[in-house]
Amino acid sequence: FTRDEVKVIFVLGGPGVGKGTQCANLVRDFNYVHLSAGDLLRAEQAREGSQYGELIKTHIREGIIVPQEITIALLKNAMTAEVKQGRTKFLIDGFPRKMDQAIKFEEDVAESEFTLYFDCTEDVMLQRLLKRGESSGREDDNIESIKKRFKTFVETSMPVVDYYRKQNKLISVPCEKSKEEVYEIVKAQISDRMV
Numbered sequence: 001f002t003r004d005e006v007k008v009i010f011v012l013g014g015p016g017v018g019k020g021t022q023c024a025n026l027v028r029d030f031n032y033v034h035l036s037a038g039d040l041l042r043a044e045q046a047r048e049g050s051q052y053g054e055l056i057k058t059h060i061r062e063g064i065i066v067p068q069e070i071t072i073a074l075l076k077n078a079m080t081a082e083v084k085q086g087r088t089k090f091l092i093d094g095f096p097r098k099m100d101q102a103i104k105f106e107e108d109v110a111e112s113e114f115t116l117y118f119d120c121t122e123d124v125m126l127q128r129l130l131k132r133g134e135s136s137g138r139e140d141d142n143i144e145s146i147k148k149r150f151k152t153f154v155e156t157s158m159p160v161v162d163y164y165r166k167q168n169k170l171i172s173v174p175c176e177k178s179k180e181e182v183y184e185i186v187k188a189q190i191s192d193r194m195v
């Protein structure tokens with residue numbers, strides 16, 4: 001596909017803030033495809049014969065960012081498959097979480113329309129992750145990994161958020177309230193831009 005064929009919205013926010021939850025709401029109400037970079041990495045990790053399985057596993061457990069080449073290739077593949085089916089509008093969740101990824105993706109794949117940023121205190125995110133960790137089976141939903149994810153988010157991913165804020169391409173939504181209340185704010189902020 002070419003860069004003009006697709007429409008891309010980035011969805012960013014700290015670990016456990018509710019990116020996946022709100023993307024599911026958006027997909028229900030708008031004609032978008034939800035691609036979670038983390039989900040794509042976990043699927044690749046679990047894929048038999050993947051040469052990156054071990055690398056992805058350790059990076060996720062340590063809460064650090066997998067090299068961009070891997071993540072961008074997974075995203076591109078997933079997008080290609082969707083475009084073939086005529087689906088061209090994407091919510092890209094949990095990506096880009098490092099400046100090099102943002103620049104490379106926008107250069108090579110497509111420019112983002114805007115970034116939806118979910119904002120929340122670490123305390124609230126921690127509670128959500130610990131609760132989810134009781135049943136998620138995710139290898140990074142434990143207190144040690146969660147602390148590392150928070151650190152990476154502040155040091156490595158917030159510069160991306162600030163970069164889009166400076167470009168006036170950031171829509172920031174507070175996320176402390178209930179899922180339903182947060183979604184009301186999301187809709188009010190972006191529904192006119194989801195066409």
Ligand code: UP5
Nearest residue numbers: 015016017018019020021038060065066094128132178179
């Ligand atoms: N919940 C959600 N909203 C709520 C609300 N308003 N009130 C109360 N509860 C709420 O939600 C988390 C939990 O909170 C759920 O139980 C939910 O019901 C509840 P969820 O929607 O899953 O939050 P989300 O922001 O998607 O959390 P997630 O854990 O997926 O975020 P991360 O950004 O940490 O995880 P991701 O999967 O994106 O990445 C994992 C790892 O992959 C990274 O740490 C990194 O190592 C690697 N990665 C890369 O290397 N590169 C990438 O580009 C992407 C990922």
Ligand code: MG
Nearest residue numbers: 019020036038
């Ligand atoms: Mg998620």
